[in-house]
Amino acid sequence: MYAGAAAAAGPPRRDFISVTLGPEEAVGGGSYNNSKAWRRRSCWRKWKQLSRLQRSVILFLLAFLAVCGVISYTSMGEAWKSITNKSLDEQRTEQEIPGLKLANPAVLPAPRKADANHGDYPELSLQKPPKPPHVRRGPSNLQIKAPRRDVRLKTQHDTIRAIEELVEADKVEKTEKSIISWRGAVIEPDQSTEPPSSKIKEPEKPSSVAAEDQKEPVPINERQLAVIEAFRHAWKGYKDFAWGHDELKPLSKSYSEWFGLGLTLIDALDTMWIFGLKEEFEEARKWVANDLVFDKNVDVNLFESTIRILGGLLSTYHLSGDSLFLEKAKDIGNRLMPAFKTPSKIPYSDVNIGRGTAHPPRWTSDSTVAEVTSIQLEFRELSRLTGDEKFQKAVDEVMKHVHTLSGKNDGLVPMFINTNSGQFTHLGVYTLGARADSYYEYLLKQWIQGGKKENELLEDYMRAIEGVKKHLLKRSEPKKLTFVGELAHGHFSAKMDHLVCFLPGTLALGAHNGLAADHMKLAEALIETCYQMYAQVETGLSPEIVHFNLHAQKGHKDVEIKPADRHNLLRPETVESLFYMYRFTGDKKYQDWGWEILQNFNRYTRVPTGGYTSINNVQNPSNPEPRDKMESFFLGETLKYMFLLFSDDIDLINLDKYIFNTEAHPLPIWVPA
Numbered sequence: 001m002y003a004g005a006a007a008a009a010g011p012p013r014r015d016f017i018s019v020t021l022g023p024e025e026a027v028g029g030g031s032y033n034n035s036k037a038w039r040r041r042s043c044w045r046k047w048k049q050l051s052r053l054q055r056s057v058i059l060f061l062l063a064f065l066a067v068c069g070v071i072s073y074t075s076m077g078e079a080w081k082s083i084t085n086k087s088l089d090e091q092r093t094e095q096e097i098p099g100l101k102l103a104n105p106a107v108l109p110a111p112r113k114a115d116a117n118h119g120d121y122p123e124l125s126l127q128k129p130p131k132p133p134h135v136r137r138g139p140s141n142l143q144i145k146a147p148r149r150d151v152r153l154k155t156q157h158d159t160i161r162a163i164e165e166l167v168e169a170d171k172v173e174k175t176e177k178s179i180i181s182w183r184g185a186v187i188e189p190d191q192s193t194e195p196p197s198s199k200i201k202e203p204e205k206p207s208s209v210a211a212e213d214q215k216e217p218v219p220i221n222e223r224q225l226a227v228i229e230a231f232r233h234a235w236k237g238y239k240d241f242a243w244g245h246d247e248l249k250p251l252s253k254s255y256s257e258w259f260g261l262g263l264t265l266i267d268a269l270d271t272m273w274i275f276g277l278k279e280e281f282e283e284a285r286k287w288v289a290n291d292l293v294f295d296k297n298v299d300v301n302l303f304e305s306t307i308r309i310l311g312g313l314l315s316t317y318h319l320s321g322d323s324l325f326l327e328k329a330k331d332i333g334n335r336l337m338p339a340f341k342t343p344s345k346i347p348y349s350d351v352n353i354g355r356g357t358a359h360p361p362r363w364t365s366d367s368t369v370a371e372v373t374s375i376q377l378e379f380r381e382l383s384r385l386t387g388d389e390k391f392q393k394a395v396d397e398v399m400k401h402v403h404t405l406s407g408k409n410d411g412l413v414p415m416f417i418n419t420n421s422g423q424f425t426h427l428g429v430y431t432l433g434a435r436a437d438s439y440y441e442y443l444l445k446q447w448i449q450g451g452k453k454e455n456e457l458l459e460d461y462m463r464a465i466e467g468v469k470k471h472l473l474k475r476s477e478p479k480k481l482t483f484v485g486e487l488a489h490g491h492f493s494a495k496m497d498h499l500v501c502f503l504p505g506t507l508a509l510g511a512h513n514g515l516a517a518d519h520m521k522l523a524e525a526l527i528e529t530c531y532q533m534y535a536q537v538e539t540g541l542s543p544e545i546v547h548f549n550l551h552a553q554k555g556h557k558d559v560e561i562k563p564a565d566r567h568n569l570l571r572p573e574t575v576e577s578l579f580y581m582y583r584f585t586g587d588k589k590y591q592d593w594g595w596e597i598l599q600n601f602n603r604y605t606r607v608p609t610g611g612y613t614s615i616n617n618v619q620n621p622s623n624p625e626p627r628d629k630m631e632s633f634f635l636g637e638t639l640k641y642m643f644l645l646f647s648d649d650i651d652l653i654n655l656d657k658y659i660f661n662t663e664a665h666p667l668p669i670w671v672p673a
Contacts, residue, residue: 218649220276223595227643228275230602230612231268234635235280237610238264244291250611251628259300262292267308267636269316269325270665274653275643281320289324294331297354302339302347303371305332307663308632310378314385315665326385333382333391340394344422345401347372347394366416366425372398374438376446377661384670399446403456409487410470411463413439428489432468433497433545438662440464441506448513449659451670461510465519468503476548476558481532482525483548494548498571501530502662505577508584512655520584527581530574531593533559540600541568541618561619567627569614570605572637572664579645583655594645601638637664 047055220228234248242248242255246263249256265284272281309332317325332353339347339358348358349367360367376395383392407414407424414424415435432440443461447454472484474494484500486493507523533542536559545565549556575594582590604624605612612634616625641664644653658666 218647218652221646221648223591223598223646224643226598227639227646228277230598230606230642231271231275231277231635231639232280233606234611234630234639235268235277237607237612237630238635239283240610244287247632248611248630249628250607250609250613250630251626253609256629259305260296260298261294261300261305261309262287263308264630264632264635266292266312267632267663269312270319271635271640271643273316273319274640285322285324288328292328294328294335294353297352299350299352300336301371302336302349302351302358303368303375305351305353306336306375306378307661307665308636310336310382311661311663311665311667312636314378314381314667315661317385318666318668329382330386333379337390337394342419344419345394345397346417346419346422347375347398348419360419365420366418368435369402369413369415369417369424370434370436370438372417373402374442374662376442377449377659377667380446380449381667399457403460408467410467411460411465412467412471412487413464429487430467430471431486431497432472432484432500432503433486433495434499437497437499437502441502441662444506444510444513445659445661448509449667449669452513462515465507465510469522474548474550476529477550477552478556479532479558481529481548481558482522483529484526485548494550495545496529496533496548497545498530498533498542499573501526501533501573501577503577504530505580508577508580509655512584523577523581524585527574527577527590530577534574534593534597534600537561537618539568539604539615539618539621539624540596541604541615541624542571542574543568543618544571566618567614567616568605568618568624570601570612570631570634570638572633572641575638575641575645576660576664579641580655582645583650591646594642598642633663640664 050058237250237253238248241250241253242264244262244265245255246258246260247256248264265287269281269284269288272284310329313325313329313332317323317329335353335356336351338356339349339351341358342348346367348360349371350361351358376399379391379395383389401422402413402417405417405422405424407427409430412430413436414427415429415431416425417423418425430436440461443457443464447457447461450457452458468484471487471492473482474485474492475482476494483494483496484503486495504523504527507519507526511517511520511523530542533546534540536557537543543561543566545562547560547562548558549560575597578590578594581587582594601612604621605615605626607613607626611630614627614629614631616627618624653660653666657669659669660666
């Protein structure tokens with residue numbers, strides 16, 4: 001024990017005694033040394049000196065502060081992570097789609113309004129349009145699955161909040177009067193890897209596009225801008241004088257009705273989306289939402305309403321992701337189904353979509369072969385999207401039945417089929433023109449659509465092409481142009497419809513998908529012929545029908561035109577095939593040929609007050625005799641194929657992901673799940 005005392009002179013002082021207990025007194029002399037060990041022991045003594053209540057209060061406060069710290073740290077961490085991720089997403093999206101902060105990767109980019117407005121230019125070559133912005137267009141990154149049914153995108157230029165809600169939804173998903181006509185001319189998977197089946201258990205689900213599939217946009221060029229200007233001029237006439245009606249009569253500034261269902265507007269929906277015409281598309285969408293009603297007492301042609309209305313709605317749904325168009329497609333699809341209620345399951349040509357009844361034309365119980373075999377792409381896709389097998393089952397039965405029929409000539413089919421007996425009629429007449437053309441087209445396209453699994457379709461297509469080579473191919477004089485004629489009871493006719501000019505593109509598509517290489521050689525020869533059907537005519541525009549000279553005659557061209565055949569209806573078939581040929585070969589001459597055709601359309605068919613008109617006489621440049629009618633397919637097909645032809649972006653409607661219906665509405669190719 002240590003003890004000490006001090007004393008000093010002066011007044012008395014108090015004495016203090018310091019006592020240190022424990023064995024430590026022998027260490028370090030028992031004095032205070034400010035060591036950590038000493039401080040810990042001192043704190044512990046003070047803690048022990050506190051009452052139990054005091055210690056409980058301190059412990060409670062410490063625990064409370066600890067909990068608050070953890071909560072605060074977690075909240076700040078999530079906020080920082082959200083801000084960082086959002087910033088990165090915005091940076092990536094800004095690079096892909098300038099001006100849009102977020103985008104739904106499962107659908108096409110939002111349509112954008114073209115910068116150039118050329119007005120009514122009489123000569124395209126005189127005015128050089130301004131250089132367009134780098135706009136991402138087309139469905140290069142569209143996952144070929146059905147867009148989500150519960151998402152209504154409207155258009156991608158909606159508010160950022162709506163887009164953010166869509167992105168959040170993606171995150172959660174991850175953890176439908178008798179007509180005598182043919183194509184405008186009055187003529188009296190996301191499936192399994194198994195072959196496509198009519199038995200569909202549930203609707204398809206969408207999935208996002210992989211980031212590595214994103215590609216830099218290809219800017220539109222001057223020729224594409226010229227097509228956009230032509231479309232806007234045509235649309236101006238339709239909007240001013242025929243809004244909501246079927247077809248524009250541009251000269252009389254009025255309209256004509258066919259079904260009373262706004263055919264031109266619906267046909268043009270996906271064209272506007274592909275062109276990036278944002279304002280026009282949104283205006284048309286509002287009409288579809290508010291004014292397109294199918295519950296009306298009107299007869300419609302099964303084929304025409306399927307390829308134009310059903311096909312147009314399905315295509316626009318896929319491109320925009322807007323469920324409005326799928327709901328309308330389901331509506332019209334259901335209303336067309338009564339056509340299949342026949343003894344043979346071969347559908348009637350006409351359906352009353354309000355009453356739910358169907359019937360053949362008044363003068364016959366026949367349907368045309370092309371009409372009943374060129375509705376399959378659309379109905380099959382409707383089944384895939386809705387999960388309702390009845391649509392695909394109905395059209396598949398037609399194809400299986402036609403596959404087994406007799407009366408074919410080396411794969412070539414007659415033009416008519418009876419809805420009661422299910423047998424071909426008017427045997428012995430074979431053509432790739434009106435009433436038969438798209439039968440051959442849809443054989444190949446169904447095979448491609450279904451993932452190249454349905455061998456019966458491929459067999460029928462290959463056999464038919466061999467039949468064309470054997471019976472219908474000839475060469476003209478003097479230029480020895482290869483053309484497709486007609487066969488009537490063993491007699492060859494050197495007559496070729498402009499409609500037949502779909503064939504070069506179809507052959508090229510088949511060759512691209514692995515079919516015989518000589519199909520491409522034939523396609524190259526036939527597209528030259530189709531171009532000459534324009535080039536050898538005074539206006540540079542093809543007539544509806546040509547006859548080829550089989551024998552050389554002094555002063556005669558290869559192409560002869562009869563007075564009854566010299567009209568032009570603004571048809572798309574040649575431009576369609578030019579698109580396929582350029583896409584698969586890269587040969588610029590096909591673009592140049594298309595450019596010539598566009599210039600001649602502007603020169604001889606453009607109406608100053610808006611719109612384009614069919615003409616009666618392609619042989620009279622000074623007076624082509626306008627017919628005062630703009631077919632809906634001019635906007636739905638002709639200008640669309642023009643725009644795609646002039647594009648160097650192979651992902652603008654990628655032909656390995658999409659198949660065009662016969663009205664130029666792109667539908668997805670089914671891919672394995």
